[in-house]
Amino acid sequence: MLFFFILILTTIGFAQNDETFVKALVAQKIAELEMQEYPEYFFRKEYCEGNIQSFIMPGGEYCTSTSTYYSVYVFWKEGEDKLNVQKFDNCGSFKPYTIVISKNITKALKDKKGLKAEKIKPYMPDEKEVNATNTLAQSCFKEYKFFLEGLVFEKTFKEEDFTKNSDNKSLALFKLDEDISEMIGYFEMNGKFFREN
Numbered sequence: 001m002l003f004f005f006i007l008i009l010t011t012i013g014f015a016q017n018d019e020t021f022v023k024a025l026v027a028q029k030i031a032e033l034e035m036q037e038y039p040e041y042f043f044r045k046e047y048c049e050g051n052i053q054s055f056i057m058p059g060g061e062y063c064t065s066t067s068t069y070y071s072v073y074v075f076w077k078e079g080e081d082k083l084n085v086q087k088f089d090n091c092g093s094f095k096p097y098t099i100v101i102s103k104n105i106t107k108a109l110k111d112k113k114g115l116k117a118e119k120i121k122p123y124m125p126d127e128k129e130v131n132a133t134n135t136l137a138q139s140c141f142k143e144y145k146f147f148l149e150g151l152v153f154e155k156t157f158k159e160e161d162f163t164k165n166s167d168n169k170s171l172a173l174f175k176l177d178e179d180i181s182e183m184i185g186y187f188e189m190n191g192k193f194f195r196e197n
Contacts, residue, residue, distance in 0.1 A: 017090040018066040025088045026072050030147070033076050039149045040109060041076035044180060048140040055091050058195055063091035073184060077101075077109075085183075087193050094193045099183060104175035112148045115172050120157045123165040142177065 026043060033041050047070045054064035072088045078098060083105070086096040101109075108115050140159040146152065155173055168174050187193055 016066045019070055022070045029074050038076045042146040043074040045072045045143040065090040093196045102179040104179045108172040108176040112151050116153045118171050121165055121167045123160045
């Protein structure tokens with residue numbers, strides 16, 4: 001009886017959400033952008049397998065990712081030189097921000113066909129690295145999906161493909177990702193993302 005009482009207490013005000021929950025939030029946002037007829041938008045999804053995170057929500061309840069924490073950033077153009085960005089994660093949505101588009105992002109979005117055609121070369125560790133690698137190390141991924149004036153395409157890669165394979169550094173996607181990572185890092189470090197719910 002005591003076990004059930006403890007179980008009930010721990011589940012009150014405690015939410016666990018998985019990737020399906022995050023996908024539903026992002027799909028709803030994409031549907032809104034389509035209805036408002038924005039010609040250019042894209043999102044970046046990032047995650048490290050098995051990384052679990054917990055948060056205290058604005059109402060005081062707890063929320064945690066069930067198995068892996070996913071964060072997705074949706075970007076949509078607001079005029080020629082501005083982008084809006086909105087974050088979504090396992091625990092809900094955040095308020096959108098307006099940012100100035102960097103030269104690298106502008107360049108990548110202008111050359112849509114070139115961006116789509118780019119090939120990301122996977123990083124291939126040498127034998128020493130494979131033998132020395134900690135088996136508990138997490139694999140971290142980024143996924144982009146672009147909706148650019150009727151052209152829809154995706155790019156998925158492991159983070160180490162960009163951090164350890166110098167062949168990828170000339171790609172427009174690499175430069176776009178670098179600028180986005182810097183911006184997101186600044187927002188996260190300075191507590192600029194505020195939850196909507």
